[in-house]
Amino acid sequence: MGFPVKGFPAGPLWLIGCGNMGGAMLRRWIAAGLDPASVTVITRSGKGAPDGVRSLTALPDEDAPATLMLALKPQQIDAAQAMLAPMKGAPKLLLSILAGVDHAALAGRFEADAIVRAMPNLPVAIGKGVTSLYTPGASAEATTAAEAFAGPLGHYEWIADEAHFDAVTALAGCGPGFVFRFADALAKAGAALGLPADQAARLAIATLEGSAIMAADADVSPAILADRVASPGGSTREGMNVLDRDDALVALLTETLAASERRNAEMAAAAR
Numbered sequence: 001m002g003f004p005v006k007g008f009p010a011g012p013l014w015l016i017g018c019g020n021m022g023g024a025m026l027r028r029w030i031a032a033g034l035d036p037a038s039v040t041v042i043t044r045s046g047k048g049a050p051d052g053v054r055s056l057t058a059l060p061d062e063d064a065p066a067t068l069m070l071a072l073k074p075q076q077i078d079a080a081q082a083m084l085a086p087m088k089g090a091p092k093l094l095l096s097i098l099a100g101v102d103h104a105a106l107a108g109r110f111e112a113d114a115i116v117r118a119m120p121n122l123p124v125a126i127g128k129g130v131t132s133l134y135t136p137g138a139s140a141e142a143t144t145a146a147e148a149f150a151g152p153l154g155h156y157e158w159i160a161d162e163a164h165f166d167a168v169t170a171l172a173g174c175g176p177g178f179v180f181r182f183a184d185a186l187a188k189a190g191a192a193l194g195l196p197a198d199q200a201a202r203l204a205i206a207t208l209e210g211s212a213i214m215a216a217d218a219d220v221s222p223a224i225l226a227d228r229v230a231s232p233g234g235s236t237r238e239g240m241n242v243l244d245r246d247d248a249l250v251a252l253l254t255e256t257l258a259a260s261e262r263r264n265a266e267m268a269a270a271a272r
């Protein structure tokens with residue numbers, strides 16, 4: 001975990017797509033020491049590449065890069081395949097961040113010495129992301145290279161069973177969206193009690209920040225921390241009784257993740 005000891009793998013890096021996620025990853029890599037001159041971004045519009053990075057709208061007539069990352073939408077996978085078909089040679093490592101799209105679907109479309117699925121989340125932008133990695137038996141060189149890219153983004157873990165990849169995508173890939181929604185709801189609930197909306201928003205985000213950092217550093221579970229906030233007979237317990245009634249919050253989040261997981265599976269099926 002953490003920063004790669006050996007640094008980024010040698011050779012060019014090409015990104016196909018560089019939007020919210022690919023752009024956040026690339027900016028973080030450049031901040032961590034990746035040479036922007038070694039990077040090429042290919043998009044339809046030619047927009048979105050950070051300063052110093054070569055930005056193209058078509059495949060260059062050059063040998064395949066050492067690392068190729070697919071960072072466009074899953075629905076664009078056929079367009080990516082068509083664009084990359086004339087590529088000369090094959091990358092050592094193909095990294096795909098496409099939600100849903102499974103290893104077999106990638107291997108059926110793209111030539112590469114090794115294919116690694118990566119599922120990052122948006123806080124990679126500040127080096128506090130979560131990246132799940134999956135590959136079926138890539139070489140030590142390829143796994144080291146994948147870890148070198150994952151390290152500067154924050155926490156990363158290998159997922160042993162690809163069948164779990166849609167679930168980790170729902171939990172951690174989509175997770176920031178759910179947490180941002182929770183922060184917004186907490187603020188709205190505070191405003192509903194009469195607080196000025198901007199003050200409620202500040203208090204909600206600061207409360208989330210402190211609680212998340214504390215939970216990450218704690219040697220006890222979030223469930224125990226929750227009980228430490230709730231004095232017997234006090235006001236937190238009264239509020240928590242609402243979240244706990246019929247396991248309301250657990251049921252809501254279980255349904256939320258299941259819906260996301262289902263959608264990932266649909267996107268996977270569409271790409272097969």
Ligand SMILES: NC(=O)C1=CN([C@@H]2O[C@H](COP(=O)(O)OP(=O)(O)OC[C@H]3O[C@@H](n4cnc5c(N)ncnc54)[C@H](OP(=O)(O)O)[C@@H]3O)[C@@H](O)[C@H]2O)C=CC1
Pocket residue numbers: 016017018019020021022023042043044045046047048071072073074076079080083097098099119120121122173174
């Ligand atoms: N956003 C997130 O939090 C996360 C996203 N992901 C995954 O990341 C991928 C990208 O998502 P996100 O960054 O949000 O999407 P965006 O829409 O922000 O970015 C998509 C990028 O792909 C480019 N693009 C689209 N079509 C093509 C094409 N045919 N050829 C080349 N480039 C193309 C777009 O540029 P242009 O339109 O100019 O071509 C743009 O740069 C998805 O597969 C998603 O599943 C994974 C984890 C989290």
Ligand SMILES: O=C(O)[C@@H]1CCC=N1
Pocket residue numbers: 099169173174
């Ligand atoms: O919404 C999506 O499809 C992507 C996958 C994970 C986060 N965003």
